[in-house]
Amino acid sequence: MTSDGKGISRRTAMKAAGAAGGLFLMGKAPALAQGTQELTFLTGEDGKDTQAVWAKMFKEFTDKNKSVSAVVPEYLNPDEALSRLSILLNTGQAPDVGKFDDVELTALAYNGMLEPVTDIVEAIGVPEGARLRYKGEDYFVPSDIGIPMMFYRKDWFDKAGLQAPKGWDDYLKAAETLTDKSQRRYGDLLVTNPSSGYTTNVALNQAWSNGGLFFDWIDGKWQVVVDQHKDELTQTIEWFKKRTAFSPVSANYAYAQVNQAFAAGNVAMIEYPGARTLNYLHSDFPDIEKVTGVAPVPANKKPAVKLSNGGLCIFKKQGRDPAAAKALVRSMVESPLYLEWLWTVPGHLVPTNKALFLGKWREHEFFKAHPDLLATIDAAYPSGYSAVTGPVATKGPDLNPAASSVFRAGVYASLIGSPILDGTSAEQTLGAIAKSMQTAMDKLKT
Amino acid sequence: MALHSARESYPGQNTPGLRDQAGGRGKALRSIIGTAIVAPWLLPALLIIGLVQIGPMLYAIWLSLYEKDAFSFTWDWVGLGNYETLLQSAEFWSAAGFGVWFAVLSVVVQLAVGVPVALLLHQNLRGRGLARGIVLLPYMVPTAAMALVFALMMSDIYGVFDHILVSLGLIDEPIPFLGSHAWALPATLVASTWKWTPFVVIVILARLQTIEVSLYECAKVEGANAFQRFRDVTLPSLRSTLLLIVMLRCIWMFNKFEVPYLLTKGGPGSETTNLPIYAYKVTFLQNQQGLGAALCVVMFAMLFIFASIYTSIVKPEKEIEVE
Known part of the structure; x- marks a missing residue:
């Protein structure tokens, strides 16, 4: 039985x-x-x-x-x-x-x-x-x-007289101010692990926020548009490179390690695709939960919301x-x-x-304790996009199997991983990304 | 003292045996009966080997000839295309190179630590039993648990190693042991040495205990000092054991997945990516199962060639006798 x-x-x-x-x-x-x-x-x-x-x-x-x-x-x-x-x-x-x-x-x-x-x-x-x-x-x-959001140490920000950053410049400034490596304290946590979906999510999110696209729906089909968005994507790479000065070396980090690093009380700001961080702190690190704020992910030209x-x-x-x-x-x-x-x-x-x-x-009670969480979600809800429908989700096109394929292969993650870990130039990185994407497109069955 | 192969002068080895003298028919009959008696006993083992070793191996070779996405039922014949792709891939050569380097370094370090520890534990010291138990502990710890604990201890954010070094004022900033190009390999080596050196210790210790005491006594009578006794009695007696350890550990370290993967995920970049990690990434993260299978076939071929050349050159089975 x-x-x-x-x-x-x-x-x-x-x-x-x-x-x-x-x-x-x-x-x-x-x-x-x-x-x-x-x-x-x-x-x-x-x-x-x-x-x-x-x-x-x-x-x-x-x-x-x-x-x-x-x-x-x-x-x-x-x-x-x-x-x-x-x-x-x-x-x-x-x-x-x-x-x-x-x-x-x-x-x-x-x-x-x-x-x-x-x-x-x-x-x-x-x-x-x-x-x-x-x-x-x-x-x-x-x-x-799942909506990406930023978690930050309110107590450190208050002490330094800082507000939660909204744009790329504010972000770098706050990260620099809050970094003290001799005390093992970092303003930022940039994950460079090319095998982690976390890196991919961050790369896509920030490229999108700067107006950089990889695929676009043109003339009724998906096309690789890396070349057309070279300037925006190069700027994104440069911004990631600047962030490494205020981040621990996180070449082997994935989702769990990001949360652990924040919970350990050594990092001022992290990005996470959802509120799991706060739930984790709530159950295991209530002291850190009390001093954690939630805000939209800092973005450059438009909201960084990869759903x-x-x-x-x-x-x-x-x-x-x-x-x-x-x-x-x-x-x-x-x-x-x-x-x-x-x-x-x-x-x-x-x-x-x-x-x-x-x-x-x-x-739910949790939102009463964290009104900034709900505000962050409310701000993001209407403006998100998906990795596999890119910028045109609401137009109702087909899903993009090539985007899915390169996502799974870690190609987007190389936007962060290659220039930082391997010292590849932005031009070489984007060239390799475009080539992988075009190969994935060419492989699609008609 | 001089050394020579015990097998070179095996007494009576060229003397014709009774079987050779028997008639051809009787010999054939005995052979058939012998086979008929032995075959059923071998069958279960052969079946199991066929099912769990030969079968999957043939399947992998077959799969390596196709392009196959993990999330699809479509098998596209590419012949040797996957092998061509691999051999032209810089990532493959980088992973193969790192694998060889990691295996050689690991084995050297494990021997350098393991042999002296085994010699020490062979001495008639107080608390020897307890010391032997403690030395073997790392080998009993589950590898995944051990790797995760090392990853925590080596973390540049909350790891205990950096905490101690910074607290003592030996460094100004935490060292990213697992995340920097300079430190990832040494850190992985440290963890591997901690885990697998006990294997070297166990095997060497077991061999040390079977060396005849009379050889040492003989050497003493001849006036050999401690170093000479080690060089002329201990070391030759350990020869085949050491050569076997070198071969096995080279193969196992070349194939090692869990420790480098759990510590560094093959990074930073592809700094500590060996062939098993590369095969995992290709098969399960990039979902290219045909390419992943080709990679495994190539790994098998590399190890097979290595083992064949190694055994034919150094002949670990060859015994050395002390005269």
């Missing part, structure tokens, strides 16, 4: 799977009997609170859907989840449902691995700006948005029961527990639904 005393045992399920496999090999399509199937769920979300809410959601779903005996989740950290997904896909064991970010979902949609979910997206009324389509179809149900859209998807080719998987996805975003899910990391998981965003979502 399963743990909740219902359904069937794993042994019986394996026997049934064996029998079904036998029938399949004999050319007869296996018909799964009602109540004999489990759905599998894979995600890179490994927060215990989120998992607890999802467990309740899955129970709620199986209680209502007798054809599904259980939802079997696999929770890993974001990097592990992607490695695991690639292994599962290549061994014919894709999960039924997954939750990933837009970058991975774009690659999966482009490669035809996902079931279209346009009907769910339209039925639940996802706002136009949050939808990401490929060839006219939605391939994932946007469930939450990361998380979404639920259904695997098409290997998924055992797409109809049941669709029902699960829909139940997750329509469940009364949806808000509880978003609140497990308050401010980090922002709803895609504008009514919810403006309504009940903001009633």
